Amino acid sequence: xxxxxxxxxxxxxxxxxxxxxxxxxxxxxxxxxxxxxxxxxxxxxxxxxxxxxxxxxxxxxxxxxxxxxxxxxxxxxxxxxxxxxxxxxxxxxxxxxxxxxxxxxxxxxxxxxxxxxxxxxxxxxxxxxxxxxxxxxxxxxxxxxxxxxxxxxxxxxxxxxxxxxxxxxxxxxxxxxxxxxxxxxxxxxxxxxxxxxxxxxxxxxxxxxxxxxxxxxxxxxxxxxxxxxxxxxxxxxxxxxxxxxxxxxxxxxxxxxxxxxxxxxxxxxxxxxxxxxxxxxxxxxxxxxxxxxxxxxxxxxxxxxxxxxxxxxxxxxxxxxxxxxxxxxxxxxxxxxxxxxxxxxxxxxxxxxxxxxxxxxxxxxxxxxxxxxxxxxxxxxxxxxxxxxxxxxxxxxxx
Amino acid sequence: xxxxxxxxxxxxxxxxxxxxxxxxxxxxxxxxxxxxxxxxxxxxxxxxxxxxxxxxxxxxxxxxxxxxxxxxxxxxxxxxxxxxxxxxxxxxxxxxxxxxxxxxxxxxxxxxxxxxxxxxxxxxxxxxxxxxxxxxxxxxxxxxx
Numbered sequence: 001x002x003x004x005x006x007x008x009x010x011x012x013x014x015x016x017x018x019x020x021x022x023x024x025x026x027x028x029x030x031x032x033x034x035x036x037x038x039x040x041x042x043x044x045x046x047x048x049x050x051x052x053x054x055x056x057x058x059x060x061x062x063x064x065x066x067x068x069x070x071x072x073x074x075x076x077x078x079x080x081x082x083x084x085x086x087x088x089x090x091x092x093x094x095x096x097x098x099x100x101x102x103x104x105x106x107x108x109x110x111x112x113x114x115x116x117x118x119x120x121x122x123x124x125x126x127x128x129x130x131x132x133x134x135x136x137x138x139x140x141x142x143x144x145x146x147x148x149x150x151x152x153x154x155x156x157x158x159x160x161x162x163x164x165x166x167x168x169x170x171x172x173x174x175x176x177x178x179x180x181x182x183x184x185x186x187x188x189x190x191x192x193x194x195x196x197x198x199x200x201x202x203x204x205x206x207x208x209x210x211x212x213x214x215x216x217x218x219x220x221x222x223x224x225x226x227x228x229x230x231x232x233x234x235x236x237x238x239x240x241x242x243x244x245x246x247x248x249x250x251x252x253x254x255x256x257x258x259x260x261x262x263x264x265x266x267x268x269x270x271x272x273x274x275x276x277x278x279x280x281x282x283x284x285x286x287x288x289x290x291x292x293x294x295x296x297x298x299x300x301x302x303x304x305x306x307x308x309x310x311x312x313x314x315x316x317x318x319x320x321x322x323x324x325x326x327x328x329x330x331x332x333x334x335x336x337x338x339x340x341x342x343x344x345x346x347x348x349x350x351x352x353x354x355x356x357x358x359x360x361x362x363x364x365x366x367x368x369x370x371x372x373x374x375x376x377x378x379x380x381x382x383x384x385x386x387x388x389x390x391x392x393x394x395x396x397x398x399x
Numbered sequence: 400x401x402x403x404x405x406x407x408x409x410x411x412x413x414x415x416x417x418x419x420x421x422x423x424x425x426x427x428x429x430x431x432x433x434x435x436x437x438x439x440x441x442x443x444x445x446x447x448x449x450x451x452x453x454x455x456x457x458x459x460x461x462x463x464x465x466x467x468x469x470x471x472x473x474x475x476x477x478x479x480x481x482x483x484x485x486x487x488x489x490x491x492x493x494x495x496x497x498x499x500x501x502x503x504x505x506x507x508x509x510x511x512x513x514x515x516x517x518x519x520x521x522x523x524x525x526x527x528x529x530x531x532x533x534x535x536x537x538x539x540x541x542x543x544x
Contacts, residue, residue: 240431
């Protein structure tokens with residue numbers, strides 16, 4: 001049955017309608033129509049959306065792909081998917097099946113969908129100017145080889161990824177060769193590898209996201225001009241685990257984030273001209289671990305609270321700057337009451353060099369002998385770089 | 400008594416494993432790539448080298464292994480190993496493999512590089528995905544560029 005509202009017709013699909021399958025509903029629709037899916041279970045896969053339409057579910061109808069392969073593939077501009085429950089995507093070693101794939105299309109919106117038992121969740125391929133909003137992606141990845149990524153962007157640009165919940169995938173959100181993307185207000189948790197992962201992607205921003213209990217929080221690699229603001233990185237524990245991994249990153253802003261209880265808060269390799277401001281590093285093994293050559297990084301107004309190691313280096317300071325941070329292990333004084341400590345703070349402990357060289361020595365952490373050599377090093381630096389100091393350590397936490 | 404013998408055997412085994420030059424299974428999902436620090440999860444693109452001292456380094460992608468070999472401090476390698484795309488999780492002798500660089504099969508570090516133990520499988524993948532085929536020597540040349 002077809003009703004004519006103001007914009008486009010409504011094409012109804014239900015088990016007792018003329019149109020009983022979603023695919024037949026799509027083929028019956030004209031451009032800018034709405035395909036209305038009544039609440040029921042539809043066993044379908046390889047559904048092709050080849051025209052600019054809205055597909056809307058009534059109280060989350062279930063589309064069950066029965067592990068046969070890809071479920072919905074969009075090949076047209078201006079498609080909206082809204083309010084569907086999609087389950088049982090097929091898995092394969094050679095084809096990346098997705099619950100929803102968008103191919104070379106623009107102006108799409110994918111919202112309010114729930115995906116379960118997936119391989120890849122939402123896969124955007126060479127697509128742009130779209131929105132992925134308020135979806136729930138629940139994988140049950142137990143080992144990495146039979147799981148894909150929750151939301152994957154490949155050669156896509158100008159996409160908003162907002163208010164999604166992703167868990168139990170390989171990477172929660174993965175960007176490869178994707179520029180000018182905004183990733184905001186998402187929760188990415190319990191993923192096997194990373195909560196969020198950038199490769200070769202420039203000018204992206206991610207803000208107000210929570211990354212908790214993933215293999216590792218966020219990996220940003222080979223990318224330029226990424227803004228990372230007000231995110232939370234928690235509980236990423238393990239040998240290859242960290243809140244954030246930066247590798248070959250230039251000109252980034254890392255502001256207002258919280259790194260709490262990670263093996264390594266931020267692991268930095270070969271990254272230059274990065275501003276770290278007003279971040280909180282709380283209760284990590286290493287708050288910041290710098291590996292290899294990094295130039296012109298500035299750390300200002302960060303709180304370093306109760307980390308086993310605040311900063312660890314394995315090379316020279318290379319004109320990186322620490323200025324005006326708060327260090328909970330600072331024991332200096334402030335006689336002139338200007339809220340800035342009168343004695344410079346040296347964030348790199350001698351012991352961290354020993355641990356870098358011989359990781360097994362970590363068992364000596366908190367031993368009296370180490371306390372003594374760290375103390376003597378603090379009094380008169382011999383081994384640690386002389387210029388690696390914060391000359392203005394704050395006396396109070398920075399709010 | 401038996402426990403005693405078993406433990407002696409176990410220690411001997413440990414000694415053997417500790418010094419012999421042989422491949423070690425990769426702990427997928429836990430191990431990190433020696434070159435790029437990424438967690439190794441892809442069972443079709445990982446690689447491994449064993450140095451002349453029996454030290455094992457794992458890589459999440461064949462391109463990471465190749466890039467490491469071009470570094471100034473590259474170790475002396477006794478064994479080059481790589482995943483066989485057709486047999487996920489299996490390590491093959493990388494020096495006798497056939498390689499395909501094709502946009503049709505993405506690899507973890509963006510080089511679109513995949514290894515096959517069988518030349519026929521490689522040709523089949525080449526036929527369906529396009530791209531370029533390389534042998535080990537050719538691949539080494541390619542990464543020197």
